[in-house]
Amino acid sequence: MTPPVTPLPYMDTKPHGHADFYFAINATFRFILKRFGLEALRRYWQDMGAKYHQPVGERWRQGGLSAVAEHWRAFFAAEPGAEVEVIAEPEEVRLEVRTCPMIKHLREHQREIVPCLCQHCYYVSEAMAAPAGLTVLISGGNGACTQRFLRQTANQPGQQLDQIKEAA
Amino acid sequence: MTGCYDFCGHYEWTFEWLRQQGGHELVKAYWDESINQDSQVHASTLITAKGFEGMKEYWGPTLADEGAVYHRTVTDDVFRIDMHECPSKGFLLRNGLKQYADYCDHCMGWIGPMMKGAGFVVDHQHNHCGQCWWEMRRKEDATAPSAPGELSGAEDVRLRPGWLRDEPVDTYQRATEPDDKTTA
Numbered sequence: 001m002t003p004p005v006t007p008l009p010y011m012d013t014k015p016h017g018h019a020d021f022y023f024a025i026n027a028t029f030r031f032i033l034k035r036f037g038l039e040a041l042r043r044y045w046q047d048m049g050a051k052y053h054q055p056v057g058e059r060w061r062q063g064g065l066s067a068v069a070e071h072w073r074a075f076f077a078a079e080p081g082a083e084v085e086v087i088a089e090p091e092e093v094r095l096e097v098r099t100c101p102m103i104k105h106l107r108e109h110q111r112e113i114v115p116c117l118c119q120h121c122y123y124v125s126e127a128m129a130a131p132a133g134l135t136v137l138i139s140g141g142n143g144a145c146t147q148r149f150l151r152q153t154a155n156q157p158g159q160q161l162d163q164i165k166e167a168a
Numbered sequence: 169m170t171g172c173y174d175f176c177g178h179y180e181w182t183f184e185w186l187r188q189q190g191g192h193e194l195v196k197a198y199w200d201e202s203i204n205q206d207s208q209v210h211a212s213t214l215i216t217a218k219g220f221e222g223m224k225e226y227w228g229p230t231l232a233d234e235g236a237v238y239h240r241t242v243t244d245d246v247f248r249i250d251m252h253e254c255p256s257k258g259f260l261l262r263n264g265l266k267q268y269a270d271y272c273d274h275c276m277g278w279i280g281p282m283m284k285g286a287g288f289v290v291d292h293q294h295n296h297c298g299q300c301w302w303e304m305r306r307k308e309d310a311t312a313p314s315a316p317g318e319l320s321g322a323e324d325v326r327l328r329p330g331w332l333r334d335e336p337v338d339t340y341q342r343a344t345e346p347d348d349k350t351t352a
Binding site: 008009010011012013014016017018019020021022023024025026027028030031035036040044047048051052075078079080100101102109120121124125 | 169170171172173174175177178179181182185189190194198201202203206207208210230233234235255258259262263265
């Protein structure tokens with residue numbers, strides 16, 4: 001039987017993920033940061049985007065910005081507690097993250113949040129987007145942010161990391 | 169964003185990423201320091217304070233939220249889980265994800281040190297196909313692991329027709345760390 005075509009490359013049998021896994025994601029970032037430093041953590045994020053998420057990047061390469069919008073709609077529908085609007089326009093896809101589910105859950109359980117946690121969205125997504133000829137710009141963070149997915153152009157200003165807030 | 173929906177996928181991928189950075193010892197350190205002592209600190213707090221009652225309080229809601237198909241048997245002396253459909257390994261198998269040599273080792277990687285800290289030892293087998301069983305006893309209790317069906321009756325995962333397959337079965341006896349196993 002042909003498997004169903006869905007916007008997400010990996011499918012589970014239940015509609016939402018288990019939110020306590022956010023504890024492990026935060027703890028993993030902390031482990032790599034403590035052991036190896038920020039540059040290694042950024043390399044981990046880039047590798048995750050380019051390698052683990054390679055099937056997503058390939059869908060974006062084939063489907064362009066409409067595939068980007070489909071992906072994020074399906075993605076956030078499966079993340080418990082997410083409040084995210086995905087706005088698809090001809091020249092960009094914009095995510096208005098009103099409630100980041102990870103930050104929300106970590107705060108609700110009084111977990112110490114890795115301060116640079118919000119940077120991971122940039123490094124992972126940029127590594128997913130670049131092979132598709134796309135780039136991402138993020139502003140805000142620490143629970144709410146805006147993420148813009150755009151076509152790469154020669155004069156496109158890159159991400160300024162000081163536009164991404166520290167998490168707490 | 170890194171999500172919890174496909175967590176088991178990037179978690180398993182992370183094991184191999186870490187192995188390539190620092191070998192097997194780094195992966196074991198990750199399971200203990202990052203998962204046991206940090207991510208799952210709520211589990212060790214419960215189990216250290218309440219013993220078997222803490223195990224019930226932790227694994228009851230957690231395995232329900234994860235969508236596990238399992239059976240639990242608890243007496244005054246042992247806490248047993250028969251895992252018939254592991255949600256974590258099942259996700260990997262269904263989606264064809266395998267980067268790390270033995271994903272199933274991660275459970276003993278964090279549960280083993282947690283149990284050691286709480287004063288328990290673990291008998292455990294996993295068949296690498298999404299089925300496993302666990303028996304936790306106080307470290308002073310020298311009781312051997314149960315025979316198939318002895319504790320959990322017909323729910324014993326070892327009685328399933330598919331328990332033994334082409335994949336090897338890993339066996340831990342009175343263990344508290346992931347390398348303390350035999351494979352057959």
